[in-house]
Amino acid sequence: MPAAVRGESRVAAKPRVKTPASTAKRAPAKAEPATAPRLAPRHILMIAAGVLTAALGVTLATGGRGQHIADAVGRGIDGRFGDAGFRLAAVHVQGASAMATPDIIAAAGVHKDDPLMGMDLEALRQRVQAVGWVKEARVVRLLPDTLVIAVEERRQLAVWQHNGKSVVIDDHGQVIREADPARFATLPLVVGAGGAQHAGEILPTLVQRPKLMARLEALVRVDDRRWDLRLKDGALIQLPAVEEEQALMQLEQLDLRSRILELGFERIDLRNPDVVAVRPRAPAPPTVATAPAPPPAEGA
Template sequence: MDGGGRVLFAVRGDRSEDFAAYGAPASAASAEGVVLPRPLRRVVRFIVSLCSGRIAIPAHAGKVSFVGFYSAIAVYGVVIGGHGPAVSHALTSFAGFAIEDVKVTGNEQTSEIDILQLLGLDGSTSLLGLDITAARQSLSDLPWVESAEVRKIYPSTVEVVLRERKAYGIWQHGTELSLIEKSGSVIAPLRDNKFASLPLFVGRDAETAASDVETEFAKFPEIASRVKAYVRVAGRRWDIHLDNGVVVKLPEDGVAGALERLSRLDADQQLLSRDIAAVDLRLSDRTTVQLTPEAQERRLVAVEERRKALKKAGQSI
């Protein structure tokens, strides 16, 4: 009994020491039966050891904690205030990744100034912070740009490769003049005279039908070279205005046949070089020629003189 009691006392004595190490009296633990969770025991043990001096605190722990605390506050303020991208650009630029050179190719009509403005380069922009996808989309939205490629060349160069749209003709709608592609898509308003040599298409739906009619005229280059404007009439057919003011009225269908007839008349009789106002080819079985007012007046004078001459000769008209 004494031996067993002594053993039991030793075990209880050990448990009392354990509870004392956690800062809790053994009697209280036995009376209340409080058992702390394992993670919390470690925390309590660390705090008790720290307060009792059994754990040594490094000499500069306070300074490091101070710097870390205020650094965390600064980072939090930057993020909350939305200044993260600016700070990131500044740091990476300071590290040697500031964009110093932009190489642009394929821009015949697009200004390099417009390209640089869309890229948002201000001399301190970081190559790491440049959003390639956003830059490509912004450049593709320019009027003349069909597609754009943007590449980063480390440490400080941006390469821009553009594919531009091709101007096919000038479309006049009302009082507005616009440059169009062969498909009829509008590129941009006409601002200068460097595209004056392009064919002019006038009227509603003229831009979408432009390539078809020009393809027909390409078979007759001697006539096509004299065309000043293609005028769309009621969205169905064309009136062609030549450089000498003559208007050629084409049919809705059978344009190739009408142009062949016109080419033959011009080759045989120099029709388009005469003093006429219009040639009507809308009917396949006849060609109607309208004289200019001056030519009509001369013709009337000639007819009257002939009538007088015949009358004088005693002949009837």
């Protein structure tokens, strides 16, 4: 069963929409005082640390009223960091397949030139981890302008069909909402109520039997207690509710003796461990050759 290709993707952050320039008549330019020399990034970090410490003291001293002051100070610090070059320029996505990466970027909700120091990395991580593709997520800020999103992607196990709908599930039966089942034609098909929750228990056993897997069309969950294997030629293999692997070993021994998988059958009942019941396929009705009809007589 193919695994999703994983690697690292570098994605440029999405640009913000620029506000159109004003069409109002501009006032004559005025002489502006000379600007102060631009501070180095390390100096800005030292100043910002001092301001944050002061803001925390104000917040503790004034209660909830100080929160407004702290928020305003935070916005000012973000701006100073932005002036020093700490703005988002690129996003690296690690551990995600090409299909999952766009959904992860969209969930992150970051844009080019966002202040990098002002980002809530925990909130961003939670948004990414809410994506169906993602099992675990970690977000790292790399100064001055890069964000790294490292994920562990869920392993796509099968396509589950139930109540007329098809979805992709992982090896724990969780639905990967963003995955399009049409793009996973090579995954096994699981059908029926309870199939998603129990597919991870039997599929590893079936994968060890490539000859059987090559003929398998669908795994059908019966009464949410046992499985039927429906083959591509229409044959049916009925498995017991317990000791499925033992039943599959009986099938292998039968195939070694009689090549039954190659010859074909209508049904094999493995539900009773003491008796293997095989219903052979009914022979096809013989074809009867018919003589061509004579040409119509002249003048008819």
